[in-house]
Amino acid sequence: MPPRVAVVGGGLSGLTAAYQLSLDLPGARITVLEASDSLGGALHTVDFPSGPMELGAEAFIGRRPEASELVAELGLTDTLRHPGPLGPAILTDGRLVPMPVGTLMGLPSDVAGLSGVLSPGESAVAARETDTPLEWEPGGDVSLGRLVADRFGDAVVSRLVDPMLGGVYAAPSSGLGLRQVIPGLAEALDRGAPTLTAAIGELVGNRVPGPVFATLDGGYRGLVSALAEASGATVRSHATCTAIHREPSGYTLTVTGARGSWVENADLVVVAVPVPHAAPLLAAAGGVDGAVSGLSGIRTASSAVVAMEVDRGLDLPELSGVLVATDEPVPFKAMTFTSRKWPHLDTRPGHLVRVSFGRLDDDDVLTADDIALARMAESALAGVCGSAPTILYSRVRRWEDALAEIGPGHADRIAGVRAELADRLPGVEVVGGATEGVGVPACIGSARAAARRLAAGWQD
Numbered sequence: 001m002p003p004r005v006a007v008v009g010g011g012l013s014g015l016t017a018a019y020q021l022s023l024d025l026p027g028a029r030i031t032v033l034e035a036s037d038s039l040g041g042a043l044h045t046v047d048f049p050s051g052p053m054e055l056g057a058e059a060f061i062g063r064r065p066e067a068s069e070l071v072a073e074l075g076l077t078d079t080l081r082h083p084g085p086l087g088p089a090i091l092t093d094g095r096l097v098p099m100p101v102g103t104l105m106g107l108p109s110d111v112a113g114l115s116g117v118l119s120p121g122e123s124a125v126a127a128r129e130t131d132t133p134l135e136w137e138p139g140g141d142v143s144l145g146r147l148v149a150d151r152f153g154d155a156v157v158s159r160l161v162d163p164m165l166g167g168v169y170a171a172p173s174s175g176l177g178l179r180q181v182i183p184g185l186a187e188a189l190d191r192g193a194p195t196l197t198a199a200i201g202e203l204v205g206n207r208v209p210g211p212v213f214a215t216l217d218g219g220y221r222g223l224v225s226a227l228a229e230a231s232g233a234t235v236r237s238h239a240t241c242t243a244i245h246r247e248p249s250g251y252t253l254t255v256t257g258a259r260g261s262w263v264e265n266a267d268l269v270v271v272a273v274p275v276p277h278a279a280p281l282l283a284a285a286g287g288v289d290g291a292v293s294g295l296s297g298i299r300t301a302s303s304a305v306v307a308m309e310v311d312r313g314l315d316l317p318e319l320s321g322v323l324v325a326t327d328e329p330v331p332f333k334a335m336t337f338t339s340r341k342w343p344h345l346d347t348r349p350g351h352l353v354r355v356s357f358g359r360l361d362d363d364d365v366l367t368a369d370d371i372a373l374a375r376m377a378e379s380a381l382a383g384v385c386g387s388a389p390t391i392l393y394s395r396v397r398r399w400e401d402a403l404a405e406i407g408p409g410h411a412d413r414i415a416g417v418r419a420e421l422a423d424r425l426p427g428v429e430v431v432g433g434a435t436e437g438v439g440v441p442a443c444i445g446s447a448r449a450a451a452r453r454l455a456a457g458w459q460d
């Protein structure tokens with residue numbers, strides 16, 4: 001008998017889980033419960049008068065297989081697009097300095113290339129890394145930021161690593177675990193790389209040539225609708241799940257919508273909401289206190305994106321965007337020159353630009369209303385370009401608690417959560433957000449793996 005499946009959350013993770021379950025459990029009756037009025041979550045394409053524009057994620061790492069494989073399965077490979085050759089600059093000391101080449105997420109493989117961003121004294125500190133023996137416990141995990149600061153000095157963290165990672169994690173790298181954020185680097189150290197420079201150099205040297213990032217022509221909405229359709233799921237929007245209860249046979253989910261509350265029955269449940277929000281849902285089921293505290297202990301940051309189309313009279317720098325050093329006194333954390341970065345978008349009447357705000361423990365700026373945020377974005381752009389832009393169109397979107405801090409030992413924490421759920425709530429899986437890591441490929445991988453576990457458990 002095919003199972004009834006409830007998927008809580010209609011973002012990328014929930015939709016991918018629904019799709020995978022439809023493949024592995026043909027005939028399953030799958031319902032996706034989505035609190036908002038639309039599917040996709042942080043994949044959110046909107047229509048500017050000149051065409052589609054992303055207000056959430058804009059790309060994915062194409063070198064990881066998860067997203068590219070899913071795109072191919074859904075018949076969307078023809079819509080894949082890659083960035084042009086322009087790189088970003090770092091805003092530091094009021095200057096735009098081109099991002100040094102040969103870095104790995106901002107970690108340098110050759111300190112000699114950092115003279116634009118470091119003072120001679122800071123460069124001398126960083127250069128000592130290769131002469132300082134590295135103590136590393138194979139299999140261990142450490143704070144990424146602290147490791148880099150210890151080895152290269154604080155300036156490399158605040159001017160290179162934090163600006164690079166800030167767009168994805170919103171947390172400073174001091175709170176991020178090396179093994180989850182750059183697993184290849186932890187593995188190179190496990191294999192006995194004598195210094196951090198040697199380990200970074202190994203990864204940079206082994207890079208496959210070709211573009212790192214990819215996106216979809218027409219925007220992420222194409223992936224969202226293809227996934228929803230391929231899953232065959234019944235989608236209920238404006239449907240907020242407030243509790244999951246274990247019953248003698250299966251589960252009931254309490255759901256609240258515009259027209260009141262109702263109960264959904266399910267044999268299998270996928271919880272695909274940002275991890276701290278998953279905790280209260282599981283708490284209602286009872287008996288999983290460790291999982292609940294493990295999930296609610298993951299800190300999150302909120303962010304906001306102001307997307308603009310500006311008149312081409314503005315002298316936009318020949319860059320893909322601007323990353324901001326953490327000690328720079330500006331309110332924004334990154335700026336993407338979207339139409340410079342993606343050649344397929346450089347056909348619009350105006351320049352497309354995105355300005356991002358909000359960092360972990362420093363999101364005061366997000367208390368500003370949308371008009372104030374739009375003005376801040378406009379003046380940030382004017383500051384970078386040296387003259388005021390003429391705004392043709394703009395949209396503001398806030399992302400509450402959307403970016404998780406993946407701290408040292410995160411994988412062990414999630415393994416503990418999974419073990420307790422398997423024991424006490426069989427048939428319930430938590431995916432996405434921060435379970436197997438932040439970002440589009442990680443969410444796809446997490447959701448597919450969880451769906452396969454559920455299907456295998458059901459068929460046993």
Ligand SMILES: Cc1cc2nc3c(=O)[nH]c(=O)nc-3n(C[C@H](O)[C@H](O)[C@H](O)COP(=O)(O)OP(=O)(O)OC[C@H]3O[C@@H](n4cnc5c(N)ncnc54)[C@H](O)[C@@H]3O)c2cc1C
Binds near residue numbers: 303
């Ligand atoms: C501004 C921004 C830019 C980003 N840029 C990139 C990028 O360029 N590349 C990249 O790889 N990653 C990027 N990311 C990260 C990536 O977008 C996310 O990791 C991924 O989309 C998360 O998907 P998800 O389905 O796990 O969660 P979400 O997208 O958060 O989806 C969760 C869904 O659950 C719904 N929901 C919440 N609570 C309930 C409830 N109780 N009941 C029912 N529904 C509920 C929400 O409404 C939402 O639709 C970015 C994220 C943000 C916020």
